[in-house]
Amino acid sequence: NLGSDKNALRNTRKEILKARRELERDLAASRRQISRSVRRRVSGSDLVTKKRTDEPVSNEERVKILQMVESGLINVGEAELLMAAIEGNDLDISES
Secondary structure (H helix, E strand, C coil): CHHHHHHHHHHHHHHHHHHHHHHHHHHHHHHHHHHHHHHHHHCCCCCCCCCCCCCCCCHHHHHHHHHHHHCCCCCHHHHHHHHHHHHCCCCCHHHC
16 A cells, blocks of 8 residues: 555654654764763863864874873874864764
8 A cells, every 4th residue: 555655654764863863862972971081081181171273283282192092091082082172173073
């Protein structure tokens, strides 16, 4: 029956959209959690973490971040987030 097929398709689309919204909400929560985790882990360091808008990460800051990765304090993805945060940029963590 064509009518029931259309209804089934509509219901499937609704379920897909609902699942997508839930995934996007979970992803946003995960991003916030990662951001908080990185801030907590580096709060004791002497990195300058105030937000800048047009300054790249300095070599000194980059070395300190890489040392944190080497020591296991943060992972590579968190290092990328930290460098982006220092520069005042948003980083899409779905790529990390």
